[in-house]
Amino acid sequence: MRRLISLLLLLIVALGLALCLSGAPFGARGADEGAGLAPDKVNFGRRYNERGLEENGAANIVTSVVVNYRGFDTLGEVTVLFIAAVGLAAVLYTRTGKAASAGAEPSSLVLFTGCRFLFPLILLLGAYIFIHGHLTPGGGFQGGAVVASGFLLIYLGCPDRKLSKAAVGAVESLSGLAFVAVALVGLTVGGSFLLNFLPKGTVYGLLSAGIIPLIYVLIGFKVGSELGGIIDNLSGGSE
Amino acid sequence: MIVFQTFLVLVMIVAALAAARFGDLLNAVIACALVSLMASIIFFFLQAPDVAMAEASIGAGLSTAIFIFAINKTVRYEGNEKAD
Amino acid sequence: MSFLSSYIHYVGCFSLILIGLYVVLVKPNLIKVIIGINLIDTGVNLFLIAVGYIRAGTAPIFSEAALQADKMVDPVPQALVLTAIVIGVSVLALALALAIRVYGHYGTLDLRRIKGLRW
Amino acid sequence: MVSPVLLIAVPLGLAFAASLVGLASKRLTKFVPVVAMLFNLVVSVSLLPVAFRAPIIVRTAGWAPPFSIHLVAGPLGLLLSCLIAFIGLLVAVYGMGYIREGAQAKYHVLYILILVGATGMVLTGDIFNLFVFFEILCISSYALVAYRGDSAGAEAGIKYLLQGAIGSSLVLIGIGLVYGMFGTLSMADIAANVRSVSTFRLFVSLAFLITGFGVEAAVFPLNAWLPDAHSSAPSSISAILSGIAIKAGVYAIARMVYTIYGAQSTLPCVAVIGVATLLVGEMCAFNQSDIKRLLAYSSIGQMGLIVFGLGMASVIGVSAALFVIFSHALAKALLFLASGYMIYRSGSREISSLDGMGTRMPLTSLCFAIGAFSLIGLPPFVGFASKFMIVRAALATADPFFVVLLAIALVGTVIEGAYFLRIVQGLYFKPTPEEAPEEGTRKEAPLSALVPVGVLAALIVAVGIYPGLVGRALGPAANDLLDRDGYVERVMGD
Numbered sequence: 047m048r049r050l051i052s053l054l055l056l057l058i059v060a061l062g063l064a065l066c067l068s069g070a071p072f073g074a075r076g077a078d079e080g081a082g083l084a085p086d087k088v089n090f091g092r093r094y095n096e097r098g099l100e101e102n103g104a105a106n107i108v109t110s111v112v113v114n115y116r117g118f119d120t121l122g123e124v125t126v127l128f129i130a131a132v133g134l135a136a137v138l139y140t141r142t143g144k145a146a147s148a149g150a151e152p153s154s155l156v157l158f159t160g161c162r163f164l165f166p167l168i169l170l171l172g173a174y175i176f177i178h179g180h181l182t183p184g185g186g187f188q189g190g191a192v193v194a195s196g197f198l199l200i201y202l203g204c205p206d207r208k209l210s211k212a213a214v215g216a217v218e219s220l221s222g223l224a225f226v227a228v229a230l231v232g233l234t235v236g237g238s239f240l241l242n243f244l245p246k247g248t249v250y251g252l253l254s255a256g257i258i259p260l261i262y263v264l265i266g267f268k269v270g271s272e273l274g275g276i277i278d279n280l281s282g283g284s285e
Numbered sequence: 286m287i288v289f290q291t292f293l294v295l296v297m298i299v300a301a302l303a304a305a306r307f308g309d310l311l312n313a314v315i316a317c318a319l320v321s322l323m324a325s326i327i328f329f330f331l332q333a334p335d336v337a338m339a340e341a342s343i344g345a346g347l348s349t350a351i352f353i354f355a356i357n358k359t360v361r362y363e364g365n366e367k368a369d
Numbered sequence: 370m371s372f373l374s375s376y377i378h379y380v381g382c383f384s385l386i387l388i389g390l391y392v393v394l395v396k397p398n399l400i401k402v403i404i405g406i407n408l409i410d411t412g413v414n415l416f417l418i419a420v421g422y423i424r425a426g427t428a429p430i431f432s433e434a435a436l437q438a439d440k441m442v443d444p445v446p447q448a449l450v451l452t453a454i455v456i457g458v459s460v461l462a463l464a465l466a467l468a469i470r471v472y473g474h475y476g477t478l479d480l481r482r483i484k485g486l487r488w
Numbered sequence: 489m490v491s492p493v494l495l496i497a498v499p500l501g502l503a504f505a506a507s508l509v510g511l512a513s514k515r516l517t518k519f520v521p522v523v524a525m526l527f528n529l530v531v532s533v534s535l536l537p538v539a540f541r542a543p544i545i546v547r548t549a550g551w552a553p554p555f556s557i558h559l560v561a562g563p564l565g566l567l568l569s570c571l572i573a574f575i576g577l578l579v580a581v582y583g584m585g586y587i588r589e590g591a592q593a594k595y596h597v598l599y600i601l602i603l604v605g606a607t608g609m610v611l612t613g614d615i616f617n618l619f620v621f622f623e624i625l626c627i628s629s630y631a632l633v634a635y636r637g638d639s640a641g642a643e644a645g646i647k648y649l650l651q652g653a654i655g656s657s658l659v660l661i662g663i664g665l666v667y668g669m670f671g672t673l674s675m676a677d678i679a680a681n682v683r684s685v686s687t688f689r690l691f692v693s694l695a696f697l698i699t700g701f702g703v704e705a706a707v708f709p710l711n712a713w714l715p716d717a718h719s720s721a722p723s724s725i726s727a728i729l730s731g732i733a734i735k736a737g738v739y740a741i742a743r744m745v746y747t748i749y750g751a752q753s754t755l756p757c758v759a760v761i762g763v764a765t766l767l768v769g770e771m772c773a774f775n776q777s778d779i780k781r782l783l784a785y786s787s788i789g790q791m792g793l794i795v796f797g798l799g800m801a802s803v804i805g806v807s808a809a810l811f812v813i814f815s816h817a818l819a820k821a822l823l824f825l826a827s828g829y830m831i832y833r834s835g836s837r838e839i840s841s842l843d844g845m846g847t848r849m850p851l852t853s854l855c856f857a858i859g860a861f862s863l864i865g866l867p868p869f870v871g872f873a874s875k876f877m878i879v880r881a882a883l884a885t886a887d888p889f890f891v892v893l894l895a896i897a898l899v900g901t902v903i904e905g906a907y908f909l910r911i912v913q914g915l916y917f918k919p920t921p922e923e924a925p926e927e928g929t930r931k932e933a934p935l936s937a938l939v940p941v942g943v944l945a946a947l948i949v950a951v952g953i954y955p956g957l958v959g960r961a962l963g964p965a966a967n968d969l970l971d972r973d974g975y976v977e978r979v980m981g982d
Contacts (some may be wrong), residue, residue, distance in 0.1 A: 089672070090555065090671060101551075114549045114556075115549060115551065115557075116556065116557055116617075117549055117557075119557065119616060119620050121500070122620035122621060122623075125503075125624055126623050126624055126627055128503075129601055130627060132507065132597050132598055132631070133594070133598060133627065133628065133630070134631075135594055136598065136632075137634050137637065137642075137645070139590055140637075212511055215507055215508070215511055216511060219505065219507050219508040223508070226497055226500060226501040226504065227501070229497065230497060230501075232549075232550075233491060233497075237491075238548065238549060239493045239497065239548045239549070240549045240550075241549060242549065
């Protein structure tokens, strides 16, 4: 019965979507066809593509959108991740906080050495990704995730090494505070939250695009430490 | 090119069905990672390299790890119960 | 062929969403349900990106002078999807933490047997 | 003039700072939410007169609307943000003493963030930004419902999370469809262009958005999570969830239906859903023996009343709905806060165990009774004024359809009266149960609980006697919601 109702529900949803999209062929707003999904209206995407480079000086328009035009969303987004990290720790909180590493068996020498060798390289890669976020694909989120996967590797390869919870918490709080502070500087300098108040520099240069690389590096630190904290919380304290 | 993309989409759908079917949760999670990986390649073909990188590192990498930690702490098989 | 090039991505993303919804509605196992939610998330992300695609477009990144702005795909859905991916992984992590907690209390992940709360 | 963006940025910064403070000194963290909410209250109140003259449009990143996210601090947004900050401040004071177990520093951080999410939702003028703040609100409430880590909390948390996650996915699909149709995400810009798209496509996207936000707003078929979540959370969090979180969901739906889509034709349907929600909520509440579950079901009933008021689509109807939002937020926060310590005292959530509480905790019981009377709608409490306004609005439509619905809604109110009066009778006129611990001794709740409860009770009485204190602000706020052309003009003309 429950299965039948579910399938019926799914069918209705699918039908509605199919009908809705039947007039909207994929990728129609191309150069070869005039009309499409969003004909001659104010279109965010087109404007950002046309003006983004001169307005923000970042070669990667997606970065420009993420950090500047829709930077407020991004602030909310790192907050969501922050909530997940804090909430996870609150949900999995146990009063005793028993040491989990007692039962962990040491990994083999090859794995241990390999991890120790790879870990700095992964961190380097992550840092490269978020520092070059305004020039190449990638940025704070991707770089942060790479950094977190480095922590994951350490957790798997060297179980006796633990992330310091205090250090992780300090990094995520400080980078979050710095994000808000940079945004507020924009408010005081130019009267607008998240204003790109620094000089734009030359396009394609590493030091270009004003506050965008600065904020993306902060996001990288924040995302890396939060995801690292999530991994640490979920993996530790097993029964 | 569209043929290749169609192939990717089909693999993705099959992997999603597999993730829905498998009784062994570990296999289901791996199938789920395959879905994310295929989605990431499709993102790349749709000219969204930023999203492709994020999906590959977060969707296919970290989510899978988080899932495996959770399965490690609970049960591995769908119908299986802890006998206590 | 033109049907394929027009619709294949929509077919893919809505198959994912529907499979995910099916798993959420029908499967009793908690981790399986969370897998379903993960599938829905991936499908929704694919849908958003497909909305912003332009046929024969280029990535919205100026890497060489020859690139034209009007040939680039829409960057906004990509920014939205970056946000959505991160939100998805946050929900996922919290859901699994709660699942671990539930398992600790009830010794099972079967939603039909987790019924401490009934009116 | 301070910028309204500070209402979001400063508490957010304080939340980040709070976990840093928590590393240094565990005792200091509990003051951070109080500081944050005090700041929000002061700023919102000081901005209120300005916003009543003309809405404050805040640009982010310096670009004019619609080309970046903008906040629209209109009368409605600021009024709700005042309410959020006020309830948030009182509950934060309550939480300082009430939360004694678990990871306390994390509780306070999450507590600030849940309010930041609600504030952001009512202030933003961008549909995806609304979704992001909605997620902030939802995810922090999932974590807080399960905060105590007991079996009921974890179960309620995971059920809430699963339904909420599906809801957010639906919202995201809706946003994708909207972006595909209009190429824009600014609410005003969408509202200006909404007539250029076929009705069917509009309907599908609106259906996705309403269903998604409806999960959080707990309208009738989507409210399965609410009784579990509201009753299993710590009492302070129940107060916030009932008083504020579900209101934010309703606000999102109202914004979609009125301001963005202007979909007046769906409204009779909305009114019917509202009345159905009301009846289901009140009838389930009548059968409860668990006090917090009863309060949770009663919240569903009151949500039905709010949705009914919104469904009337007249200025007076929407004003009445806003008044119910206000009165219910005060009364339900008061009831949850008072019942928190009564449960703590009696050691059980059964209603029968609260018998004779009137002699054991006289002040708390008095406040509880005031809250209950206000919810029933007895004069001279604020609930009476708000319910009376709903009645007036329904009669003013002069439409037999709404009058019949109103009659059904009043039946629901009678049921509500029955169960609340039963509880109050138990509080005062029944002897203390024999097995109660420390029977008969008088011991009040601590000061950190009595002050918020007392302030709420005083406000309920004060506004009940002079409804004009709030009533004058409601008309412009309702206009803010209903006047689409004005909204578009003010945002885009900036």
